[in-house]
Amino acid sequence: MWQTFGFEFVNFYFIPGLVVGCIYALGAIGITLTFGILRFANFAHGEVMMIGAYFTWTVMTLVKNGLGFPIHPLVAAVPAIALAISLFIFVDRYFYKPFRSAPTIRVVMASFGMMLVIRSFVQSVWGPNQLTFVPGIARPNETVKSFTNSFDMMILMPNKHFWIIAGTFVIMLALSWLLTKTKIGKGMRAVSDSPELAKVSGIDVEIIIRATWIVGGFCAVAAGVFLVMDLQMLETTMGFRMLLPMFAAAILGGIGRPFGAVVGGLVIGLAEELSVYPWLGNGPLLSPGYKTGVAFAIMIVMLVLRPSGLFKGRLF
Amino acid sequence: MSSLPTLEINDLFAGYGETEILKSINISVEPAQTVAIIGPNGAGKSTVIKSVLGLVNVRGGKINLNGQDIIGIAPDEAIRQGISYVPQTHNVFPNLSVLENLEMGAWTRKTGIKERIDEMFTLFPDLQVKKSKIAGSLSGGQRQMVAMAKALMVDSKIMLLDEPTAGLSPKYQSEIFQTIKKINGSGIPILLVEQNAKQALEIADKGFVLVDGANKVQGTGKELLEDSNVARMFLGSKD
Amino acid sequence: MDILIGYSLYGISLLTVGGIYAILALGLNIQWGYAGLFNAGIAGFAAVGAYTFALLSTAPNPYHYGGLGLPLPFAILSAMVLSGCIAFLIGLVCIRLRSDYLAIATIGIAEIIKLFLKNENDLTNGPRGINKIPRPWEHLSEERFYTSAPMSWISDSAGWDSFFDQLPNWWWQPFFCGTILVLVYIIYRLLETAQRSPWGRMMTAIRENEGAAHAAGKHVTRRRIEAFVIGAMVMGLAGAMLSQHLKLIDPTNTFDPSKMTFLVWVMLVAGGSGNNKGAIFGAFLVWVIWSASEIFINSGLHLFGELVSNMDISLLKTRAGYLRMVVIGLLLQYILQKYPDGIIPESRPTSKGN
Numbered sequence: 001m002w003q004t005f006g007f008e009f010v011n012f013y014f015i016p017g018l019v020v021g022c023i024y025a026l027g028a029i030g031i032t033l034t035f036g037i038l039r040f041a042n043f044a045h046g047e048v049m050m051i052g053a054y055f056t057w058t059v060m061t062l063v064k065n066g067l068g069f070p071i072h073p074l075v076a077a078v079p080a081i082a083l084a085i086s087l088f089i090f091v092d093r094y095f096y097k098p099f100r101s102a103p104t105i106r107v108v109m110a111s112f113g114m115m116l117v118i119r120s121f122v123q124s125v126w127g128p129n130q131l132t133f134v135p136g137i138a139r140p141n142e143t144v145k146s147f148t149n150s151f152d153m154m155i156l157m158p159n160k161h162f163w164i165i166a167g168t169f170v171i172m173l174a175l176s177w178l179l180t181k182t183k184i185g186k187g188m189r190a191v192s193d194s195p196e197l198a199k200v201s202g203i204d205v206e207i208i209i210r211a212t213w214i215v216g217g218f219c220a221v222a223a224g225v226f227l228v229m230d231l232q233m234l235e236t237t238m239g240f241r242m243l244l245p246m247f248a249a250a251i252l253g254g255i256g257r258p259f260g261a262v263v264g265g266l267v268i269g270l271a272e273e274l275s276v277y278p279w280l281g282n283g284p285l286l287s288p289g290y291k292t293g294v295a296f297a298i299m300i301v302m303l304v305l306r307p308s309g310l311f312k313g314r315l316f
Numbered sequence: 317m318s319s320l321p322t323l324e325i326n327d328l329f330a331g332y333g334e335t336e337i338l339k340s341i342n343i344s345v346e347p348a349q350t351v352a353i354i355g356p357n358g359a360g361k362s363t364v365i366k367s368v369l370g371l372v373n374v375r376g377g378k379i380n381l382n383g384q385d386i387i388g389i390a391p392d393e394a395i396r397q398g399i400s401y402v403p404q405t406h407n408v409f410p411n412l413s414v415l416e417n418l419e420m421g422a423w424t425r426k427t428g429i430k431e432r433i434d435e436m437f438t439l440f441p442d443l444q445v446k447k448s449k450i451a452g453s454l455s456g457g458q459r460q461m462v463a464m465a466k467a468l469m470v471d472s473k474i475m476l477l478d479e480p481t482a483g484l485s486p487k488y489q490s491e492i493f494q495t496i497k498k499i500n501g502s503g504i505p506i507l508l509v510e511q512n513a514k515q516a517l518e519i520a521d522k523g524f525v526l527v528d529g530a531n532k533v534q535g536t537g538k539e540l541l542e543d544s545n546v547a548r549m550f551l552g553s554k555d
Numbered sequence: 556m557d558i559l560i561g562y563s564l565y566g567i568s569l570l571t572v573g574g575i576y577a578i579l580a581l582g583l584n585i586q587w588g589y590a591g592l593f594n595a596g597i598a599g600f601a602a603v604g605a606y607t608f609a610l611l612s613t614a615p616n617p618y619h620y621g622g623l624g625l626p627l628p629f630a631i632l633s634a635m636v637l638s639g640c641i642a643f644l645i646g647l648v649c650i651r652l653r654s655d656y657l658a659i660a661t662i663g664i665a666e667i668i669k670l671f672l673k674n675e676n677d678l679t680n681g682p683r684g685i686n687k688i689p690r691p692w693e694h695l696s697e698e699r700f701y702t703s704a705p706m707s708w709i710s711d712s713a714g715w716d717s718f719f720d721q722l723p724n725w726w727w728q729p730f731f732c733g734t735i736l737v738l739v740y741i742i743y744r745l746l747e748t749a750q751r752s753p754w755g756r757m758m759t760a761i762r763e764n765e766g767a768a769h770a771a772g773k774h775v776t777r778r779r780i781e782a783f784v785i786g787a788m789v790m791g792l793a794g795a796m797l798s799q800h801l802k803l804i805d806p807t808n809t810f811d812p813s814k815m816t817f818l819v820w821v822m823l824v825a826g827g828s829g830n831n832k833g834a835i836f837g838a839f840l841v842w843v844i845w846s847a848s849e850i851f852i853n854s855g856l857h858l859f860g861e862l863v864s865n866m867d868i869s870l871l872k873t874r875a876g877y878l879r880m881v882v883i884g885l886l887l888q889y890i891l892q893k894y895p896d897g898i899i900p901e902s903r904p905t906s907k908g909n
Binding site for chain 2: 183186187189190192193194196197198199200201202203204205
């Protein structure tokens with residue numbers, strides 16, 4: 001069973017799907033929080049994810065050239081996250097805040113514009129060519145390999161996949177603690193539920209908005225760094241390519257539902273990878289070129305059948 | 317009674333955008349009083365409350381809270397000043413638990429949150445049992461209780477209630493009025509906007525009848541209940 | 556003289572592409588300006604129009620299906636119809652929801668269209684794209700056209716050959732440009748008429764009050780879908796015209812979502828949404844700024860390169876191109892904040908001031 005079916009399925013489809021799902025999940029958290037709390041679809045979200053990864057690359061390169069030793073991307077991500085969050089807050093202050101009381105669609109358009117501004121900015125500073133954190137082939141972790149092999153269920157899992165799955169899990173735990181145990185987190189959920197009531201409850205909505213950018217920015221940069229670790233390449237269009245699956249995940253989980261977004265992200269990541277598994281016959285079920293279409297299809301089906309998402313999110 | 321009213325509204329003009337809704341309104345709430353505002357639909361009853369909170373454009377007149385001018389105050393500042401406000405609809409956070417709703421009501425409060433929550437559970441014993449239930453899953457009447465408890469989490473100087481019994485069954489309606497009486501009994505003055513004029517006037521010390529954004533009649537609750545004009549306008553047709 | 560012709564031809568080509576963008580902006584104006592529908596997939600609808608036109612009108616070739624060599628007007632009409640059909644399907648799903656959802660879905664559909672064009676090699680020739688797309692007027696000098704009716708009635712192939720030989724090779728440019736401008740004018744007139752009709756007035760009412768419009772129910776949804784479909788058809792037309800202008804289209808570079816969709820938005824927002832004249836004005840203005848800034852930056856860089864002892868400026872050139880995008884993007888933000896109604900606001904008696 002394992003030899004004929006399991007080995008290939010788990011190692012080449014399921015684990016990669018899980019990894020992609022984790023990345024989508026982290027990205028979708030920010031989308032769903034912004035959509036729920038600030039009530040608009042932030043198209044620049046993917047770009048912040050992308051620029052965060054570029055900041056990380058820059059920190060890694062600077063340390064390597066300046067101090068002479070390489071550092072792990074997750075270490076370099078720390079200052080990069082701070083930078084990306086500052087950028088998020090800066091963009092909010094000067095490009096989104098002027099539209100707080102205007103019709104929503106204006107700020108959607110502003111975010112659409114910021115999407116291109118940020119991307120073009122990165123292209124002009126870092127150039128349009130692909131970069132990478134760590135070149136070379138990622139070998140499977142030997143411990144995991146020999147350990148699982150002793151059960152005759154050999155799992156080939158490179159370290160990068162371990163970091164991504166574990167990192168996502170830790171961030172989830174932290175997020176869950178933040179949202180259910182802290183005042184600011186409960187306030188975020190309250191504003192997401194009803195901004196009008198939040199205002200007349202004395203909740204300082206601007207502080208909540210800032211917290212939203214911080215949480216969303218943190219998760220977005222984490223997702224961006226994980227994505228670059230996974231693909232081992234960094235390019236300026238990666239944010240835009242992530243946009244659709246992230247929105248699909250947010251809608252699937254229900255807008256304003258961070259844990260819905262996590263479930264949505266995992267479902268879409270797995271669905272994308274499993275859609276190319278040879279379920280029928282020998283060839284992939286769906287041509288790999290159409291992987292991106294899976295997220296879109298799931299989103300459309302959701303919008304038709306249940307636009308409020310699996311976990312009954314807000315509907316606008 | 318002290319000479320200074322808790323809330324004093326003088327010659328108030330207010331509205332949304334360019335439409336004028338309130339034309340010279342005069343209302344005062346003395347300490348520890350329950351005051352009811354009644355009147356037909358569109359008379360501007362809720363607008364009075366919203367002017368106090370700074371939710372509508374005030375164009376003229378005075379609003380004093382304990383002698384202090386509060387016109388143009390931001391809503392969150394109004395709450396910080398000790399105004400407990402219960403909107404008519406959407407007055408709880410449906411996806412937060414009862415306890416979390418109370419905590420959100422205490423956002424501006426620095427100390428004594430736990431004690432205040434305990435006080436609320438004594439005032440609303442039903443809520444203690446349901447404290448970890450999601451507010452959206454409660455019945456309409458219980459949700460109204462959560463809304464009131466949540467609003468009272470501040471150090472209330474006055475409580476503003478916007479049609480608290482709208483859409484509730486008669487059983488819950490009287491329960492809400494009993495609770496309002498109880499809250500007022502603890503010394504908190506109440507300004508109440510109601511469609512249900514009869515029951516509102518029964519618990520009110522003072523009543524104001526608004527028509528077309530202006531004061532029409534005023535008097536004690538008892539006087540208004542016995543006033544034949546008021547009775548014809550609001551009380552007879554209802555039941 | 557040659558220089559004069561050169562400049563005129565440059566001007567004509569500016570007008571041509573500006574006109575195509577004006578058609579796109581008019582299409583967007585129906586969706587956004589009239590009905591408040593946010594279409595973030597303009598490039599997708601244009602691509603559908605361009606490919607439909609290209610596949611139907613090009614001569615048969617061995618690399619892919621299509622190349623049916625059908626008459627140009629038929630191919631243009633088909634381009635519009637197919638683009639409209641796709642808009643109809645998307646509209647059915649998303650139009651009841653708020654505009655954000657439509658924006659996401661249209662980004663999605665544009666992406667799917669791109670995937671399709673890239674992957675269906677047999678039909679679309681994949682990433683290599685389609686070339687030799689016939690261009691109106693110029694196509695008359697192609698052998699397959701002048702050897703068939705109705706041109707073959709007038710003269711035989713040798714006659715046409717010598718006739719086209721004596722024309723300068725740019726003879727078709729003013730005609731093509733004129734065709735585009737006439738199309739812009741016709742669409743403009745049609746839209747103006749539509750805006751003043753009961754249909755147009757209802758659209759305005761719907762846009763002004765989305766909430767109340769939703770409450771009013773089905774009728775509104777239908778009107779909005781109509782606006783979305785008509786807008787997409789106009790975009791399909793623009794796509795067809797663009798493919799004629801370019802003669803060679805491919806899925807990634809021609810229909811770069813950032814450039815095309817974004818430029819059209821900047822044009823409409825700058826010109827004043829809801830206002831057809833504004834849309835046209837915005838399209839030409841932004842296109843001229845866009846093209847002029849390219850020339851300006853490049854010649855500036857050339858000068859810089861020569862000053863700094865023959866420095867290689869090719870890298871700077873690509874980066875400057877991106878920087879130009881940043882500037883245009885910031886320009887959009889500026890207009891959005893300072894002129895929320897555009898440089899030429901919608902001229903319509905309003906009750907509320909601001």
